[in-house]
Amino acid sequence: MLQIRDLHISYGPNDILTSVSLDVNPGEAVALTGPNGSGKTSLLKAVLGEQTPVSGSITFQKDVTVGFVAQENITETCLVLEFILQAFPDIHNAYTHLQNLEQPMDYADAINRYMEIGGFDMEHRINAEISRFGLKPDDLQRTVSDLSEGEKRLIAILRTLLQGVNLLLLDEPTNHLDIEACLRFEKIIEDLVKKGTGLLVVSHDRVFLDRVADRVIYLKRGVAETVTGGYTQMLDHLARDFRARQHEARVINRKIRELEEEVARKKNWSEQKEATKCAGVDKGYIGHRAAKLAKRANETRKKAEKFIDELKEKKPFVEKPISISFPAYEVPNKIVVDASHVSFSYGIKAIFKDATTQLTTRDHVGLIGANGSGKTTLLKCLIGILEPVSGKIKLNPSVKWKYIPQDVRELFDDESLLSFMSTEGYNEQETRHALGSARFRRDKVYQPVRSLSYGEMMRAAILKAVFEKAEFLFLDEPTNHLDIESLELLDELFANYPGGMFFISHDRHFIVEHGKKLLIIEDGNVRSFISQTELDPEELGLIQEQVQEAVEQARKRRQHGKDTLEY
Numbered sequence: 001m002l003q004i005r006d007l008h009i010s011y012g013p014n015d016i017l018t019s020v021s022l023d024v025n026p027g028e029a030v031a032l033t034g035p036n037g038s039g040k041t042s043l044l045k046a047v048l049g050e051q052t053p054v055s056g057s058i059t060f061q062k063d064v065t066v067g068f069v070a071q072e073n074i075t076e077t078c079l080v081l082e083f084i085l086q087a088f089p090d091i092h093n094a095y096t097h098l099q100n101l102e103q104p105m106d107y108a109d110a111i112n113r114y115m116e117i118g119g120f121d122m123e124h125r126i127n128a129e130i131s132r133f134g135l136k137p138d139d140l141q142r143t144v145s146d147l148s149e150g151e152k153r154l155i156a157i158l159r160t161l162l163q164g165v166n167l168l169l170l171d172e173p174t175n176h177l178d179i180e181a182c183l184r185f186e187k188i189i190e191d192l193v194k195k196g197t198g199l200l201v202v203s204h205d206r207v208f209l210d211r212v213a214d215r216v217i218y219l220k221r222g223v224a225e226t227v228t229g230g231y232t233q234m235l236d237h238l239a240r241d242f243r244a245r246q247h248e249a250r251v252i253n254r255k256i257r258e259l260e261e262e263v264a265r266k267k268n269w270s271e272q273k274e275a276t277k278c279a280g281v282d283k284g285y286i287g288h289r290a291a292k293l294a295k296r297a298n299e300t301r302k303k304a305e306k307f308i309d310e311l312k313e314k315k316p317f318v319e320k321p322i323s324i325s326f327p328a329y330e331v332p333n334k335i336v337v338d339a340s341h342v343s344f345s346y347g348i349k350a351i352f353k354d355a356t357t358q359l360t361t362r363d364h365v366g367l368i369g370a371n372g373s374g375k376t377t378l379l380k381c382l383i384g385i386l387e388p389v390s391g392k393i394k395l396n397p398s399v400k401w402k403y404i405p406q407d408v409r410e411l412f413d414d415e416s417l418l419s420f421m422s423t424e425g426y427n428e429q430e431t432r433h434a435l436g437s438a439r440f441r442r443d444k445v446y447q448p449v450r451s452l453s454y455g456e457m458m459r460a461a462i463l464k465a466v467f468e469k470a471e472f473l474f475l476d477e478p479t480n481h482l483d484i485e486s487l488e489l490l491d492e493l494f495a496n497y498p499g500g501m502f503f504i505s506h507d508r509h510f511i512v513e514h515g516k517k518l519l520i521i522e523d524g525n526v527r528s529f530i531s532q533t534e535l536d537p538e539e540l541g542l543i544q545e546q547v548q549e550a551v552e553q554a555r556k557r558r559q560h561g562k563d564t565l566e567y
Helices: 040-047 080-085 091-100 104-118 119-133 139-141 149-160 179-194 206-212 229-281 283-314 375-382 415-423 428-437 441-444 454-467 486-494 507-516 537-559
Strands: 002-011 015-022 029-033 055-060 066-069 166-172 199-203 216-221 223-228 335-346 349-360 364-369 392-395 399-403 472-476 500-504 517-523 525-530
Touching: 002 040, 015 029, 015 040, 015 199, 015 216, 015 223, 015 364, 029 040, 029 206, 040 166, 066 149, 080 091, 080 119, 080 139, 080 149, 091 104, 091 119, 104 537, 119 139, 119 149, 119 179, 149 166, 149 179, 149 216, 179 199, 179 206, 199 428, 206 229, 206 507, 216 229, 223 229, 229 283, 229 517, 335 375, 349 500, 364 375, 364 507, 375 392, 375 500, 399 454, 415 428, 415 441, 428 441, 428 454, 454 486, 486 507, 500 507
Parallel strands: 029 199, 029 216, 066 166, 166 199, 349 525, 364 500, 364 517, 399 472, 472 500
Antiparallel strands: 002 015, 002 055, 216 223, 335 349, 335 392, 517 525
């Protein structure tokens, strides 16, 4: 359906993609992933004709119709039904005309016109499809601005699919989706693939990649690595590639050292012959002989130096493995917060009721639930930002805790990263070492923190909390908008963190890696349903089955050993 060959994209002097080739076939889901700035969105723009490549070709099979859903959520304030109908101008115009009629006598003609151009048929299709996306027909009469961010994303995808596209391009489609919505969306993709639709999807959702991707295209430093399978297979491939690059680099380094030693010997030998020529009594014979030998030595040395340069060009780039290090500290076992029978309401709207939980510095607790269920509200009640309408919350003043909000930018001023990280008790060398292990290197440490990517800011905020010897972290959606590299770094950081945490997340991989216990908010009730990854699927149904599957995927991944996590 789509063929891309040797795509080269630049912004000024900076190469974004150098020679990228890929195909998308009917009934195939191809995922694009890689660090932020690696060219994923640029590639999508080139496919859509919004970005002109320096060179390369993009070819569509005839009869391919392309649909695209951007990463940014919709901002319209119209009704949901009207927003969907906007994709069909004739129907939308007839619908608008029908809604704005002032003379009842014109109503029959307007109804007939709306029926003739397929307006009622389209409304019937929309009503039939909307339930697959977890919404009700009544939601069509809500305004778009009243929807949750996840619902807006699903509505945008639904509108695109209704246009009958057979090649679908999606940029971060699972952003803002809760676990249940992710499950629905994965089922929708499964159905599309069965019908022969091709998909090119930019995503950093690791469980999503494992569940839907037939192939993963990993972009980094302008080139693409293609792997059959999902995220787990991609990690295995990158680990093998990392080891192969290490081996090749060691072999080339050894050859370079041997040649450099040979060059040094030839140079010394040549200089000795030159000295013999200068000191010779019989300048004719000795001088001629010494000059000849010196010339031969110089030619051999130049050849060796040229070969050394060629080897240096050939030597592969080998990135250091992820290994975040920071000064170790002990965290005593203490109760952080004790909440008993807590309820919260916004006016007459009850958010949750009778919530009881206790958190200690040994706990790693995840809070999950649908969008709008009150997760952030509960977290803010626990740390005193919001006041519950009833119940008791005791926050232990002797515990050093840190709150990292969903919009992590709130934590930063215009200072440099190095200034932000400066903490009493650590010198600049120790600070820079820790920053370097978290992939903040060279001039990056002098950048204003606000100029960093979202993932880099999240990493910096958590690293700062560790430098301040935080004993407990409250985290609201720490993985939102993070790229694959930042997610792996975050996993490594939390794996070495000595304290406890309470986090909100929809990221299934993050949940099973770091949530030793889970709480869920459902219908205003807060309760525990997981202990040491033992789930109760009968009680909690589809969502819990999905989390169980994610647990198994995480276990399988860990069985591959540390190598698969080091790239």
